[in-house]
Amino acid sequence: MNWMAFTPELTYVAMAAVFLGLSMAREDHRRDFHTALVFSAVGVGVSLASAGVTADLFAESYRVDLFSQVFKVLLACGFFLVVVLCNELSGVKRRLHPEFYLLLTTSTLALMLLVSSVHLLTIYVSLELSSYSLYVLVYLRKNRPRRESTVVHYFLIGASASAVMVFGIALLYGSTRTMYAVEMARVLPSVISQPAAAIGFVMTLAGFFFKLAVFPFHFWAPEVYEGAVNQLTTYIATASKAAAIALLVRLTALGDSSAALAQVLVVLSIVTMTVGNVSAIVQKDLKRLLAYSSVAHAGYVLIGILSMNPAGYAGAVFYSAALVTLKFTCFMVLVKVAADGANITVDELAGLHKRSPILALALMLSLFGLCGIPPTIGFIGKLLVFTAAVEKGYFTLVLIAMINVVISLYYYLLVLKAAYLTEPKAGLPPLPVSAGDRLLAGTLIVLIVGIGFYPDPVIQIARSAAAVLL
Amino acid sequence: MPTVYADIPILSAILLICLGGLFLILATPRKEAARIKKISAVSSGLTLAAAVYLFFAYDRGVGGLQFAEKISWIPSLGISYFNAVDGFSLPMLLLTGIVFFTGILTMWELTERVKEFFALVFLLVLGVYGLFMSLDLFFIFVWYDVSLFPMYLLIAVWGSTRKEYGAMKLTLYLLAGSALILPALLYLVVASGLDTFDLLQLMDPGTFTPAQQRFAFVLFYIGFGILAGVWPFHTWSPVGHVAAPTAVSMIHAGVLMKIGAFGVLRVGIFLCPEGWKYWAELMGLLATVGIVYGVLAGLRQTDLKYVIGYSSVSHMGIVGLGLATVTVDGLNGAVYQMFAHGIMTALFFSSVGYIYDKTHTKAIAELGGLSKTMPKASAYFIIAALTGVGVPCLASFWGELVVFISSFRVYPLYGTLAVGALAVGALFILRVVQKTCYGPENAKWAHLPDVSFGLAIPRMILVSVIVLFGLFPSLLFDMIRTASIPFMAGLP
Numbered sequence: 001m002n003w004m005a006f007t008p009e010l011t012y013v014a015m016a017a018v019f020l021g022l023s024m025a026r027e028d029h030r031r032d033f034h035t036a037l038v039f040s041a042v043g044v045g046v047s048l049a050s051a052g053v054t055a056d057l058f059a060e061s062y063r064v065d066l067f068s069q070v071f072k073v074l075l076a077c078g079f080f081l082v083v084v085l086c087n088e089l090s091g092v093k094r095r096l097h098p099e100f101y102l103l104l105t106t107s108t109l110a111l112m113l114l115v116s117s118v119h120l121l122t123i124y125v126s127l128e129l130s131s132y133s134l135y136v137l138v139y140l141r142k143n144r145p146r147r148e149s150t151v152v153h154y155f156l157i158g159a160s161a162s163a164v165m166v167f168g169i170a171l172l173y174g175s176t177r178t179m180y181a182v183e184m185a186r187v188l189p190s191v192i193s194q195p196a197a198a199i200g201f202v203m204t205l206a207g208f209f210f211k212l213a214v215f216p217f218h219f220w221a222p223e224v225y226e227g228a229v230n231q232l233t234t235y236i237a238t239a240s241k242a243a244a245i246a247l248l249v250r251l252t253a254l255g256d257s258s259a260a261l262a263q264v265l266v267v268l269s270i271v272t273m274t275v276g277n278v279s280a281i282v283q284k285d286l287k288r289l290l291a292y293s294s295v296a297h298a299g300y301v302l303i304g305i306l307s308m309n310p311a312g313y314a315g316a317v318f319y320s321a322a323l324v325t326l327k328f329t330c331f332m333v334l335v336k337v338a339a340d341g342a343n344i345t346v347d348e349l350a351g352l353h354k355r356s357p358i359l360a361l362a363l364m365l366s367l368f369g370l371c372g373i374p375p376t377i378g379f380i381g382k383l384l385v386f387t388a389a390v391e392k393g394y395f396t397l398v399l400i401a402m403i404n405v406v407i408s409l410y411y412y413l414l415v416l417k418a419a420y421l422t423e424p425k426a427g428l429p430p431l432p433v434s435a436g437d438r439l440l441a442g443t444l445i446v447l448i449v450g451i452g453f454y455p456d457p458v459i460q461i462a463r464s465a466a467a468v469l470l
Numbered sequence: 471m472p473t474v475y476a477d478i479p480i481l482s483a484i485l486l487i488c489l490g491g492l493f494l495i496l497a498t499p500r501k502e503a504a505r506i507k508k509i510s511a512v513s514s515g516l517t518l519a520a521a522v523y524l525f526f527a528y529d530r531g532v533g534g535l536q537f538a539e540k541i542s543w544i545p546s547l548g549i550s551y552f553n554a555v556d557g558f559s560l561p562m563l564l565l566t567g568i569v570f571f572t573g574i575l576t577m578w579e580l581t582e583r584v585k586e587f588f589a590l591v592f593l594l595v596l597g598v599y600g601l602f603m604s605l606d607l608f609f610i611f612v613w614y615d616v617s618l619f620p621m622y623l624l625i626a627v628w629g630s631t632r633k634e635y636g637a638m639k640l641t642l643y644l645l646a647g648s649a650l651i652l653p654a655l656l657y658l659v660v661a662s663g664l665d666t667f668d669l670l671q672l673m674d675p676g677t678f679t680p681a682q683q684r685f686a687f688v689l690f691y692i693g694f695g696i697l698a699g700v701w702p703f704h705t706w707s708p709v710g711h712v713a714a715p716t717a718v719s720m721i722h723a724g725v726l727m728k729i730g731a732f733g734v735l736r737v738g739i740f741l742c743p744e745g746w747k748y749w750a751e752l753m754g755l756l757a758t759v760g761i762v763y764g765v766l767a768g769l770r771q772t773d774l775k776y777v778i779g780y781s782s783v784s785h786m787g788i789v790g791l792g793l794a795t796v797t798v799d800g801l802n803g804a805v806y807q808m809f810a811h812g813i814m815t816a817l818f819f820s821s822v823g824y825i826y827d828k829t830h831t832k833a834i835a836e837l838g839g840l841s842k843t844m845p846k847a848s849a850y851f852i853i854a855a856l857t858g859v860g861v862p863c864l865a866s867f868w869g870e871l872v873v874f875i876s877s878f879r880v881y882p883l884y885g886t887l888a889v890g891a892l893a894v895g896a897l898f899i900l901r902v903v904q905k906t907c908y909g910p911e912n913a914k915w916a917h918l919p920d921v922s923f924g925l926a927i928p929r930m931i932l933v934s935v936i937v938l939f940g941l942f943p944s945l946l947f948d949m950i951r952t953a954s955i956p957f958m959a960g961l962p
Contacts, residue, residue, distance in 0.1 A: 353586075373619055373645075374612040383608075383652075387547075390656040398656065402649035409645050413622060413638060421626050421634070456544045463546065 005055035005064040008047040008072050012109040015039040016102055023098035032097045033086055039105075040080040047076040060180065061119030068116040070317065070465040071246040075115070078239035078324050079108045082231055084440065085332060091229035091341030093142050100140055104235065107133035111243035115250075118181040120169050120204070123247065124162075127207050130243070131158050134236065138228045150227035157220045161210030168203025171196050185254045192258045202264050205251060211244035212298045213291075215272040222283075225291035230341055233287055234331035237294055238324045245301055245320040249313050252305050253469040265306035270400055273299025277407040284345050286334055289411060290327070293370060296408060297323055303401060304385030307392045313466035315384030318459060322369070322381035322451075329366035329444045333359045336431060346415055351424025356431040360419050362441045365448045367412040372405050375452040384459070473554060473670075474529070476537040481553040481603045484520050484563075487513050488596040495589045503584040507574075510588045514571045517599065521567035525560050525949070533557065533952035535605070535670075548659075548666035549608040557953030558805055561946055562602040562732055565812040568935055569724040570595045572928035573717035576820045579827070579925070580628075580715075587628055590620040591717065598725050602732065607655050607667040610737060611648070617726060618644045618697075621710075621718070628715040630826075631773075636713025643696055643706035650693035651733075654686045658741060673740050675962050680744040687745025690738035691753065698730025699786040701760030708767075708779030712832075716823025719775070723782050724816035728808045731789045735804075739793070743961050750796045754877070757790030758884040765895040774825070774832040777902050778818045781858055784895060785811045785866075791881075791888055792873035799876035801954040806946055807869030810939065814857040814866055817932040821850040824925065825906075828918045834902060839911030846921040848907040850929045855903045857936050859896040865936045868943040 003010075018039070022032060051073055055064040082104070092100050110130035117123040135158065139151045173179060175197035176187040191197045210217040225233045252261070276295030283289035301323075304316035336359055337352065338344045353360040369378030382405070386398045433441075451458055491513030498506050528536055538554035555563060573591070580587060597617025604610050618641065626637035659667055662677050671677075678686070696703040707727070711719050739746045764784025771777045785807070792804030824847050825840065826832050840848040857864040860871075870892070877885035921929065939946055 368619065374615045379612075379615075383547075383656075386652065387656050387660065390653070390660045395653060395657055398653045399649075402653055403646075406642060406646045406649050409642060410638070413641060416622070417626065417634065420623060454543075456546060459544065459546050 002053070002055040002057070004050060005053045005057060007050055008043065008076065009109060009112050011039070011043050011046045012105055012112065015043070016105045016109060019098050019102035019105060023102055025098075032101060033083075033089070036083045036086065036101045040076070040083045043108075044073070044076045044080050047072045058122075060182070061122045062113075062116050063118045064116055065468045067246070067250070067317075067465045067468040070461060071115040071242060071320075072112050074242050074321055074324055075108060075111050075239050078235070078242060078328065079104070081328050081332075082235045082239070085231050085234060085335050089229070089231060089341070091142065091231070092140050096140055100137065103133040103137045103140075104232075107137070107235075108239065111239060114243050115246045118250075120172070120179045120181075124165065124169065124207070127165075127211070128162065130240070131162070131211075134232075134240070137232050138224055141227065141229045141232075144227060147227055150223050154220045154224045157217060158210055161206050161217050164203050165207035168200045168206060171200025172204055175200060181250070181254055188254055192261070198258065198260050201258075201261060205248060208244045208248045208251070209268070212241060212248065212301070213295045214268055214298045214302065215275050215295070218272065218275070218295045218298070221291040221295055222279075222288045225287045225294075226285055226343060230287070230331065230335045230338055230343075234328060234335065237290065237327045237331060241294065241298075241327075242320040242324050245305075245316055248301075248305050249316050249466070250469060252308060253313060258308075262306050262308060265302055266394065266397055269299045269302035269306060270397065271299075272296070272302065273401060273404045277404050277411075280408070280411045283411070284347070286344050286346050286349070286415070289346065289415070290330060290334075293408065293411075294327070296404065297370070299404070300382065300385060300401060303389050303394070303397060307385070307388040307394065309388055309392060310463070310466055310470060311391060312385060312388035313469060314459070314463040315381070315388050317462040317465050318384050318455075319381035321458065321462070322377040325444065325447055325451075326366045326369040326376075326378055329362050329441075329448065330370070332440065332444070333363040333366075336433065336437065346418050349415065349418040350422040351428065352419040354424050354430070355428065356433050358438055358441050359431065359433065362445050363419055364416055365445055367416055369448050369452070371409050371412045375449060377448050377451040377455070379452060380455040380459070384462075473534060473538050474532065474536040476539055479539045480520055480524060481537055481555065482539055484517050484599050484603075485596060487516050487520070488592055488599060492589055492592040492596065495585060495592065498585065500585050503581070506584055506588055507578060510574045510592070511571075513592070514567075514574045514595075517595075518567035518571040521563045524555060525564045528555065528560055528949070530948060530952050533956060543606075544608075547608070548664070548668070550606055550668060551609065552606040552668060552670075553603040554605055555603055557949045557951065558732070558735060559602045560949055561805060561809045562728060563599065565728065565809050566595065566598050566602060566725050568931065569721055569812060569816045572816060572820065572931050573720045573724075575928035576720065576823065576925070577715070577717040583627065587624070590624050591721065594620040594624070594721065595725075598721075598729060601729055605669045607659065607669055607672070607737070610669075610733070611652060611655060614651070614729065614733065615648060617729060618648070621714075621722065621726070624718045625710060625714045628718070629713040630715070631712050631775075631832075632709070633713040636709045640706045640710035643703070647693040647696035647703075647730075650689045651737075654689035654693065655737075657689075658682070658686050669736070669740065675960070678742065678744075680748075683742035683745035684748045685745070687738050687742040687749055690742065691734055691749065694730045694733030694738060695790075696730065697727060698734060698790070699727055699760070699783050700730075700790055701756055701763050701783065701787065704760065704764075704783045707783060708776050711779040711782065711819075712773060712775040716819055716827070719819040719823065720816040723778070723819060724812040727782065727786055728812055731786065731793070731804070731808055734793060735801075740957075747796055750794045751881070754791060754794035754881045754884050757787045757794055758881075758887050760784065760787030760790060761888045762891040765891045765898065768895065769898045772834055774822050774834055774837075774902070774906065775819070777834070777899070778815065778822065781895065781899065782811070782815055784891065785815075785858070788870055788873050788888065791877050791884060792869075795873075795876045795880040797876050797880065798951075798954050798958045799872055800880070801958070802947055802950045803869050803872030803876060805950045805954070806943070807866070807873060809946060810857070810865035810869045810936075813932055813935050813939075814854055817850060817929060817936065818854040818858065820929055820932065821847060821854055824921060825851070829915050834905050837906040837912065837915075838909045839907070840915070841907040842911050843915045843918060844920045846926060850921070850933065852903055852907060853933055853936070855899045858899055860892065862940070863937070864940040865943075867940060868947070
């Protein structure tokens with residue numbers, strides 16, 4: 001067995017073990033942050049180092065290929081960035097910090113396993129490992145009224161999605177007599193026209209619809225985004241979404257060119273983006289607003305996936321990278337503005353342009369990116385998925401998506417208005433932004449605009465990654 | 471059409487000057503407002519100089535696309551960075567240069583958040599220049615959006631009357647336009663099967679079936695038409711103009727609305743000539759309704775800027791009518807009118823802007839007798855008004871004349887209606903002039919200073935351009951003909 005291929009995962013296993021030990025130590029927890037920072041940085045390095053490796057592990061139920069490695073790099077970067085934000089983790093009791101990092105690590109580990117899994121049971125187990133870590137993590141927030149109800153809400157929807165998924169897997173197994181994705185790709189085209197196989201397939205996707213917050217499994221998003229610690233919300237909005245997109249792409253590529261499946265996804269995509277955008281308009285809490293915007297983005301990503309062509313899959317891969325960058329930038333600003341790890345309303349962004357010009361600029365660009373305004377990375381993402389959809393003849397769908405973009409512009413502009421047009425409330429000092437934060441914000445700004453202007457290298461990576469699937 | 475490549479990338483240089491100016495402004499400390507203004511003036515002056523040079527260095531005997539630059543940009547999608555100018559885009563570049571430079575000078579007395587203001591204006595103009603010179607659909611779309619989004623902040627921060635409402639309405643309307651343009655672009659790029667965004671390759675006759683052209687043209691016409699103030703998608707325009715600060719109104723009405731008309735021409739008509747012919751009659755109808763409507767709505771306004779806003783709707787209708795004739799003369803007139811209207815509204819808004827800055831009112835009823843209290847300011851206003859009316863020897867006259875002649879041939883009814891409406895329009899503009907500049911003096915404004923020499927410079931430039939092109943229309947018409955005649959001859 002080629003252990004090199006498994007090093008990123010092993011790094012996170014080691015990290016989890018360390019934090020398990022730390023959580024039992026009753027000493028001071030000042031070093032937790034730095035330990036996490038070092039480990040997650042090593043994780044990024046290891047994932048990058050193993051980016052070109054290919055291997056089939058564990059009785060071929062686990063595949064390491066360019067597609068999985070690209071997502072592992074993305075996940076490692078996302079995780080590292082979230083840890084960077086944990087500098088002031090004031091939303092969690094100090095003595096629970098090791099547990100927080102432990103669970104965050106196991107969740108990341110699970111997502112890494114997920115993107116490489118090519119056996120339905122491995123997929124299911126990885127998905128659950130990630131979800132259970134998140135259920136507990138959501139509960140860790142201190143001084144949050146009704147946090148039990150948030151967690152139960154989250155858990156119930158997650159459990160229902162899992163139940164649907166397991167049932168789907170059973171149906172799928174019944175029709176194809178296999179659990180292996182490779183085998184399934186061979187058998188599925190001949191049986192996908194049977195109702196049992198088609199329904200089973202869509203139900204199998206349900207687990208990822210839940211992760212990605214696709215209608216009708218999106219109801220947890222606003223609750224959980226609002227209830228979780230800001231840093232955790234960042235994680236849920238970035239890394240967790242990227243992995244969900246990866247798996248949706250991998251699985252949909254199996255049921256290639258099924259018209260019925262495409263129709264279902266078209267409907268889900270339209271409903272999801274419309275529900276997300278329309279609900280976001282009335283939100284006052286910034287995290288709830290971003291939650292609904294995530295729902296809307298799930299709808300846009302589905303457009304790339306349902307196109308079921310190489311361009312669409314590559315578009316979805318690119319889109320996930322774009323989402324991680326843009327959402328992270330938004331949340332970074334949110335974390336920095338929210339004193340004491342509290343939630344903030346849109347109005348509390350007032351006067352951000354005076355309190356910290358660089359954060360305001362980062363926020364503006366990320367909002368434009370989320371809206372899909374050129375020249376940002378978000379526009380290229382939309383361009384790629386829309387082009388793929390038009391190639392398949394889904395012109396009306398693209399038009400509907402563009403109308404949704406116009407709706408979304410309204411609430412993004414409301415956020416921008418708060419940050420740029422209003423004066424800071426009396427007595428609010430300028431935000432203390434450290435040199436490191438400036439560097440991070442600057443890097444993100446350069447990424448958002450730079451890739452927006454010159455996306456070719458990233459598009460090439462996304463294309464090669466997607467090409468592995470076909 | 472021949473394509474002449476440039477030895478020195480002057481077109482890119484214009485974009486780089488804008489970008490360089492932008493970064494210089496960002497790098498200058500907030501406190502040094504005077505230096506920021508100087509940087510802005512110098513950089514915008516340089517772009518104007520480059521535009522003037524291009525205008526005269528363009529070889530009219532050769533025609534076609536000149537000063538071309540082409541670099542493969544995103545090969546995986548068939549996108550290239552492809553800039554070139556022809557007889558249609560050069561007048562627009564010149565217009566942008568003039569309005570940009572004079573707009574910057576007009577805002578010399580700005581004191582509020584100077585740094586951000588000029589930075590955003592540079593970003594906006596970067597998009598405008600880029601759009602006029604680009605021949606790649608991807609870049610055309612990118613520049614289109616780059617030029618729109620600074621508008622939101624420019625209006626909402628520095629504007630007046632209902633600024634947040636105006637800014638939001640404008641941005642949503644214009645993005646709705648791009649929501650139609652992007653799918654249409656992708657539709658054509660995919661339908662061509664050429665895997666390229668290169669406008670020249672896509673405009674080969676026979677690339678698209680007539681049905682595809684008819685379909686895509688509607689989307690382009692509405693999408694870009696929203697920005698050009700085509701009735702009934704114009705409602706953002708008066709509101710936005712009124713809310714915007716002076717320089718932004720100038721750039722917006724003077725240049726941005728032209729982007730819309732230019733987009734219809736460059737993308738819609740170039741790619742979908744069949745669609746253009748098919749929908750021409752409807753375009754003519756909408757344009758005529760716009761002309762008549764703009765005049766009638768303008769009659770009822772009590773706010774000076776609203777008056778100009780509605781007159782813009784009506785004047786842009788003339789551009790639309792010219793395009794709708796599907797003739798060489800129509801195209802010539804339309805492009806001429808785009809240029810002339812741009813200069814004219816810039817002068818209009820800059821003179822009204824001065825009056826507003828001093829009196830803090832735009833209500834026609836509160837003004838009066840300005841020709842005595844501020845003779846220079848009202849002189850500029852009156853010249854702008856006369857140009858708007860279409861007095862001979864001033865630039866607008868020629869554009870309107872040529873458009874009307876060609877529209878009489880093609881659509882006698884629309885032509886008659888449009889000319890009738892303009893006659894009424896002349897009446898209402900002269901009425902406004904009479905009420906603001908003449909009549910009893912309002913004692914409140916007696917102590918106000920008149921336009922100083924420094925502030926008069928941009929207005930004098932605009933006036934001299936209006937007179938120059940009013941006296942020598944062939945300067946521009948010859949240029950436009952180098953593009954319009956081969957284009958119409960190349961149509962199937």
